[in-house]
Amino acid sequence: MRTELLAPAGNLEKAKIALIYGADAVYIGGKQFSLRARASNFDLETIKELVDFAHDLNKKVYITMNIVFHDDDIQGLDEYLLYLDSINVDAIICSSMIVIERAKILSNLEIHLSTQFSVTNSLLTNYFYDEGIKRVVLARELSLLEIEKVKENSKADLEIFIHGGMCVSYSGRCTLSNYTVLRDANRGGCAHTCRWLYDLYEDGILLSDNHDFQMSSKDLQATDYVQDLLRIGVSSLKIEGRMKSIHYIATVVSAYRMLIDDYYNNSLRDMSFYQNEINKAENRQTSYGFFAGDTTIEQQLYNQRSEVPTKEFVGIVKEYDNNSKTLYLEQRNYFSPGDTLEVFTPNKNIVQFKVEKIFDEENNELDAARHPLQTVVVKLPVSVPKYSIIRRVKDE
Amino acid sequence: MRVVARLKNFMEIEKLINLGVDVFLVDTPLAVKQINGELFSDLDKIITYEKEVYLLINKMIHETDLEMLEMILNKANNDKITGIVCGDMTVMVMAKKLGLENKIIYQPGTMNTSSFDNEYFHRKAIKGITISKEITLEEITNIFKNKVTEISLIGHGYLDMFYSKRGLLSNYFIYKGVDYNNIKNNDKFRLKEEMRPDSLYPIFEDDGGTHIFRDKALESFNELDVLKQYLDDFFVERIFIDDQEYYDSLLAYKTSTYMNEFLDKYKDKYNKGFYYQYTEKIKGELNEN
Numbered sequence: 001m002r003t004e005l006l007a008p009a010g011n012l013e014k015a016k017i018a019l020i021y022g023a024d025a026v027y028i029g030g031k032q033f034s035l036r037a038r039a040s041n042f043d044l045e046t047i048k049e050l051v052d053f054a055h056d057l058n059k060k061v062y063i064t065m066n067i068v069f070h071d072d073d074i075q076g077l078d079e080y081l082l083y084l085d086s087i088n089v090d091a092i093i094c095s096s097m098i099v100i101e102r103a104k105i106l107s108n109l110e111i112h113l114s115t116q117f118s119v120t121n122s123l124l125t126n127y128f129y130d131e132g133i134k135r136v137v138l139a140r141e142l143s144l145l146e147i148e149k150v151k152e153n154s155k156a157d158l159e160i161f162i163h164g165g166m167c168v169s170y171s172g173r174c175t176l177s178n179y180t181v182l183r184d185a186n187r188g189g190c191a192h193t194c195r196w197l198y199d200l201y202e203d204g205i206l207l208s209d210n211h212d213f214q215m216s217s218k219d220l221q222a223t224d225y226v227q228d229l230l231r232i233g234v235s236s237l238k239i240e241g242r243m244k245s246i247h248y249i250a251t252v253v254s255a256y257r258m259l260i261d262d263y264y265n266n267s268l269r270d271m272s273f274y275q276n277e278i279n280k281a282e283n284r285q286t287s288y289g290f291f292a293g294d295t296t297i298e299q300q301l302y303n304q305r306s307e308v309p310t311k312e313f314v315g316i317v318k319e320y321d322n323n324s325k326t327l328y329l330e331q332r333n334y335f336s337p338g339d340t341l342e343v344f345t346p347n348k349n350i351v352q353f354k355v356e357k358i359f360d361e362e363n364n365e366l367d368a369a370r371h372p373l374q375t376v377v378v379k380l381p382v383s384v385p386k387y388s389i390i391r392r393v394k395d396e
Numbered sequence: 397m398r399v400v401a402r403l404k405n406f407m408e409i410e411k412l413i414n415l416g417v418d419v420f421l422v423d424t425p426l427a428v429k430q431i432n433g434e435l436f437s438d439l440d441k442i443i444t445y446e447k448e449v450y451l452l453i454n455k456m457i458h459e460t461d462l463e464m465l466e467m468i469l470n471k472a473n474n475d476k477i478t479g480i481v482c483g484d485m486t487v488m489v490m491a492k493k494l495g496l497e498n499k500i501i502y503q504p505g506t507m508n509t510s511s512f513d514n515e516y517f518h519r520k521a522i523k524g525i526t527i528s529k530e531i532t533l534e535e536i537t538n539i540f541k542n543k544v545t546e547i548s549l550i551g552h553g554y555l556d557m558f559y560s561k562r563g564l565l566s567n568y569f570i571y572k573g574v575d576y577n578n579i580k581n582n583d584k585f586r587l588k589e590e591m592r593p594d595s596l597y598p599i600f601e602d603d604g605g606t607h608i609f610r611d612k613a614l615e616s617f618n619e620l621d622v623l624k625q626y627l628d629d630f631f632v633e634r635i636f637i638d639d640q641e642y643y644d645s646l647l648a649y650k651t652s653t654y655m656n657e658f659l660d661k662y663k664d665k666y667n668k669g670f671y672y673q674y675t676e677k678i679k680g681e682l683n684e685n
Contacts, residue, residue: 070509070531071538098512117507120484121459127489141561142458149459168560170456173506175530175557179610180592184530184675186506194558196589200568201596203584208568211590215564295562297571 003230005260006062006159007253008242011041014249015050015061017316020346020387021250022257025060026050027093029242032080033065033073035116035188048087060090066114068172068186069096077102085109093137095172100133110134112159116172116186120146122153129156135235140166143293144225148232157235162222163252163278164240166289168194168215216301221286223259223274230263247313247332250389251281254348280312280391314341317388318375327380328361329390336368340393343384351382352393397624399649400450400548400631402431404639406438409445415643416650419448419629421481424468426461427452428604429556429635430581436468443476450479454503455604456561457486469494479523479629488522497522501548501629505529505556511542518545524628529555533619533671540626547626551616552645553633554598555669558608565601583636598636609636612667617648617655619671 007023009015015026028050029035030042042050047063054061063084067073077099084092085107092109094100095116103109111133118139119125125136135157138147151158167174174185176193183189197211220240222229229237237260239252255277262268287299315329335341337358343351358366359377369376398418403409412420422442423430435442436451443449451472457465469491472480480491481501488500502508502517503526517525524546527536540547565585569576579601586596587608595611613636616623623630632649634642641662648658659666 068507068509068528069512070535071511072535074510074512095507096510096512097516098510101512101516118456120456121462121486123462123489124457124484124486127485139456141456146459153459168562168564169558170561173456173504173559175506176608178530178670178675179557180589182673182675186509186530187675189675193589196591198587198589200565200599201586201588202582213568213587215560215562217562290561295567297567299562300564300567300571302568302571 001235002264003234003260004060004236005253005256006236006238007249008164008239008244009050009249010242010244012046012050013316014242014244014246016053017246017387017389018249018253019054019057019059021253022346023059023239023253025062025090025236026054027062027064027238027242029064029066030080032076033067033069033094033099035064035066035186035190044083047084047089051087051089054090055088062091062093062112063089064114065092065094065096065099066116067096067188068116069098070187073187074098078106081106081109091134100131104132112137114172115139115161118170118172122150125150125154125156125158129154135159137161137238139170140220141170141290144228144291145293147229147234151232151234159236159238160229160234161220161240161289162226162229162237163220163256164244165284166217166220166240168217212302214300214302217289217295218287218299218301219282219284220289221275221278221282222288222291223255223271223278224288225291226256226259227263227268230260245281245313245332246316247389247391248281248283250344250346252278254344254346258348312391312394313389314339314369314392315376315390317343317384317386317390319386320380320383322383325379325381327378327384328375329378331369331374331376332372333392334368334370335392342391342393343380343382344389344391345384346387347385351380351384353380353382397627398448398629399646400629401642401646402452402632402634403435403442404431404634405435406441408639409442409447411643412646413445413447415646417447417646419450419479420445421450421452421631424451424453426455426457426464426468428455428559428602429600429607430602431634439471439477443474448478449476450481450501451477452481453487454481454483456559457484462486462490465490466494469496472496472499481526488520491522492520499523501526501546503548503550505559509535511539514539514542514547515544524548526550526629526631529557529614530670530675532674533622536671537622537626543626546628548629548631549616549623549627550614550631550633551620551623551627552614552631552649554609554613554636555633556607556609559605560607561605563601564606565599600635610669613637613665614669615645615659615666616671617652617659619668620649 007018095114112135115137137159177185200213400419401417403420500522598609
């Protein structure tokens with residue numbers, strides 16, 4: 001069986017984009033029981049809409065329920081599980097025993113164990129398999145050699161993170177945020193305290209300079225290891241980032257889709273090709289995490305704020321009118337006449353064009369597209385499909 | 397309720413017994429945040445004292461640790477060793493294979509937060525669970541109401557709030573180009589966050605990775621009467637605490653009249669952790685860096 005490409009989605013639009021751009025499955029959090037519940041707009045109806053959309057494409061939807069449950073979190077759990085089962089969700093991803101046990105009793109839902117549990121060996125994957133868990137998302141602290149060893153001995157399917165943000169601690173084993181800002185990291189309140197700036201002292205003597213002790217990890221980017229993971233035969237390759245933009249989702253999913261397909265078609269290109277594709281949307285420094293073994297300074301960020309927002313992504317195609325050769329797009333970032341834009345389509349085609357004029361929907365000419373979510377209109381001689389991503393080509 | 401103390405050396409055994417300690421917790425080669433890793437090789441001598449002995453196995457267990465884990469657990473197959481305190485469920489799985497699951501105390505730090513966790517592990521026939529460190533006294537007492545297996549708590553000392561596999565101190569000194577000796581197992585390092593200049597967080601690196609601790613140690617003197625009605629084990633931590641202060645804390649738990657004297661002497665170092673402080677589930681508009 002071919003290895004699955006699994007993508008994150010923070011809302012319905014991102015989920016559809018991920019599936020259209022090549023993900024075999026998406027994982028989302030609903031408004032309850034998920035570490036990203038605050039940011040979710042997946043109410044029950046929207047989850048159903050997505051499941052139907054994905055199944056029409058012969059693809060899958062997994063629902064994260066990965067908070068660490070306290071007694072006061074349990075209300076509504078049974079009803080939620082029953083609903084997810086009734087709309088044929090493909091699996092739930094969870095880390096608390098109560099979710100696992102209630103799901104087994106109440107439903108036929110497939111159960112995946114979240115990386116929040118930080119499983120690091122085959123003895124434990126097999127325990128959970130015997131407990132009725134089909135798939136285990138391994139801890140991100142495992143090297144490629146360890147993953148291979150676990151795979152050799154594991155009865156459970158294995159899911160491996162290949163891209164995106166990394167907890168610097170073992171996932172699920174951190175309460176920095178709880179203690180420093182009273183927000184429960186294991187119930188969706190993580191304040192990313194590990195990315196703050198610190199000074200280091202030994203016995204009262206300052207050793208650092210200007211808050212340059214940082215724990216922040218570079219994001220994971222595992223293009224160099226995907227071939228090995230496919231050879232090993234893990235079940236799923238997972239991209240992190242439910243909070244990321246649709247531009248990021250489309251670009252990263254598309255790049256890994258090409259890499260996986262090229263591997264299976266014996267037509268792999270040089271890794272720099274896939275890496276360059278990813279870099280078109282990546283806004284954080286990346287490295288290869290633990291794949292080569294224990295991390296070094298190569299995997300850490302020092303003496304800098306960790307996020308540099310990209311401004312390349314300018315919009316998404318809503319519609320193309322073949323008769324008038326007109327493109328309707330939803331604006332996401334500023335652009336103006338004279339800019340060179342690039343349309344990146346779900347089937348990996350790229351069309352570049354120079355913006356001559358910009359209009360609003362009432363045909364008023366605009367000096368720039370400056371309002372997020374505004375529908376603006378530009379001329380384009382080539383037809384492009386809905387959901388295509390539009391990004392600005394940076395000046396050399 | 398048994399008082400569980402971490403054993404540092406042989407010389408203090410009689411003293412700890414006199415201070416009311418019921419159980420000695422001994423580091424194993426798969427313990428992180430060790431007090432004295434050498435003691436494990438003298439386990440045969442430790443168990444000659446008429447006290448219960450627990451073994452500490454709180455490292456995250458990787459595939460390469462499994463052989464060592466089995467060796468340690470085989471040493472636990474002794475009547476004097478009545479508990480195996482573990483942070484990773486792998487230890488429970490291996491212990492079951494060896495018929496030792498009834499000694500397992502599952503102490504993951506963050507995962508035992510609900511009444512159901514107690515019920516689940518009761519079904520697994522282990523000795524008990526340690527309630528997680530980030531929940532309130534009200535939540536703890538609610539779990540007590542539904543108690544079906546042994547329940548324990550780390551009720552005193554510096555509690556860790558972060559466990560990374562990364563060597564964050566070692567890497568930092570490499571980044572700085574400084575040839576720094578004495579990094580691992582050095583308990584003198586502290587972190588200060590730029591927006592919280594009054595808080596110094598202990599940071600400790602060992603072969604298992606890097607651990608960061610609360611700036612204040614936890615104390616449970618006023619809560620002890622409630623806790624001891626239900627608790628089976630009360631763990632008294634000692635990392636970052638000097639020996640005299642540790643003995644004083646044990647005396648204060650044993651002799652309530654000494655409690656005020658202890659607090660007068662050490663109060664600036666301690667707080668109540670999360671006993672009365674509920675943590676938010678959702679993100680708010682806070683001063684994030």
